[in-house]
Amino acid sequence: MSDNPEETPPYKLVYFDIRGLAEPVRWMFCLAGIPFIDERVPLVEWNEAKKRYSEHVGQLPILYFDDQELSQVHTVMRFVARRLGFNGLTDMDAARADEATDLVYDLRLCAVTYRECFTTKTPDIVRHTVFRDFKNEPSQKKKEPMRKDLLNVHIPKYFGKFEELLNTSGGKYIAGSVLTYADLAVANFLDVATEMIGPDVLDDFPGLQELKDLVFALPPIQQWCANRTLAQGYSSTG
Structure with a gap:
C-alpha cells in the first residue's frame, strides 16, 4: 500500500478473501513494489455481494485502474504480467x-x-x-x-x-x-x-x-505470506 495516505494507489484488485486464483496477481504487485488496493469480499457475503458485480456477470476478480475495469482472472493476470514485466522475454x-x-x-x-x-x-x-x-x-x-x-x-x-x-x-x-x-x-x-x-x-x-x-x-512474497493471517479476514486455504 502507499506510504502516503493522501495518495490513491493506481490499482484496485477485488477478489474473494482466499488465495484462490488471484493470489499471483497480488504477488506481482508486491514483487514489483507497486501499491494497490487489495479489496476482499468475504465468501460468506458472496451470495448477496455478487449482485454488485452483475455487469461483470457476477464474477471476480475485477481490476480497477485509470478509470477502467478488467474482469476474468486470466485476463487480469496477463494484463498485470505484461505491465509489470512478468510475461517473459520472448x-x-x-x-x-x-x-x-x-x-x-x-x-x-x-x-x-x-x-x-x-x-x-x-x-x-x-x-x-x-x-x-x-x-x-x-x-x-x-x-x-x-x-x-x-x-x-x-x-x-x-x-x-x-x-x-x-x-x-x-x-x-x-x-x-x-x-x-x-x-x-x-x-x-x-x-x-x-x-x-x-x-x-x-x-x-x-x-x-x-x-x-x-x-x-x-522476500516480498515471504513478507506477504507472513502478513497473511485469518485475523485480517483472509483465509489462507484454497
Missing part, C-alpha cells in the same frame, strides 16, 4: 507462461467434477473455492474418491507436464530464463496441493519442489 516465453497457467486452471476444473466429495456454500464460484471446500469437508469417506484420483491420475499427469515445461526452459523457471507469472501461479497451486493433500505430494517432482521453494523464498 513471445514463446509468454506462450509457455500462458500454457502453464491454463494447466493450473484445468487441474482445478478436474477437482470441481468431484462435487459429490465435498460440500460448497458457493456453488457458482466453486472453481475458486474447490480445494478450500474439500479441506473443510468433515467426511473422510466422501473425500476419498477425489483424493485417490488426484494422487493417482490428475496430479501425476499435470505435475509431470509442469516438470516437462520446467526442464524444457532450463530447469529453474517454467517459461524461459526469468521469473514469469506462471511461476507464481504454479507455485501458489503447489502450496495449496501440499497443504490439502500433504507435503509428500511433491516427492516425485523435485523440480517443482525447487520452484516452489524459490518462489516462496522471494
Whole structure:
C-alpha cells in the first residue's frame, strides 16, 4: 500500500478473501513494489455481494485502474504480467507462461467434477473455492474418491507436464530464463496441493519442489505470506 495516505494507489484488485486464483496477481504487485488496493469480499457475503458485480456477470476478480475495469482472472493476470514485466522475454516465453497457467486452471476444473466429495456454500464460484471446500469437508469417506484420483491420475499427469515445461526452459523457471507469472501461479497451486493433500505430494517432482521453494523464498512474497493471517479476514486455504 502507499506510504502516503493522501495518495490513491493506481490499482484496485477485488477478489474473494482466499488465495484462490488471484493470489499471483497480488504477488506481482508486491514483487514489483507497486501499491494497490487489495479489496476482499468475504465468501460468506458472496451470495448477496455478487449482485454488485452483475455487469461483470457476477464474477471476480475485477481490476480497477485509470478509470477502467478488467474482469476474468486470466485476463487480469496477463494484463498485470505484461505491465509489470512478468510475461517473459520472448513471445514463446509468454506462450509457455500462458500454457502453464491454463494447466493450473484445468487441474482445478478436474477437482470441481468431484462435487459429490465435498460440500460448497458457493456453488457458482466453486472453481475458486474447490480445494478450500474439500479441506473443510468433515467426511473422510466422501473425500476419498477425489483424493485417490488426484494422487493417482490428475496430479501425476499435470505435475509431470509442469516438470516437462520446467526442464524444457532450463530447469529453474517454467517459461524461459526469468521469473514469469506462471511461476507464481504454479507455485501458489503447489502450496495449496501440499497443504490439502500433504507435503509428500511433491516427492516425485523435485523440480517443482525447487520452484516452489524459490518462489516462496522471494522476500516480498515471504513478507506477504507472513502478513497473511485469518485475523485480517483472509483465509489462507484454497
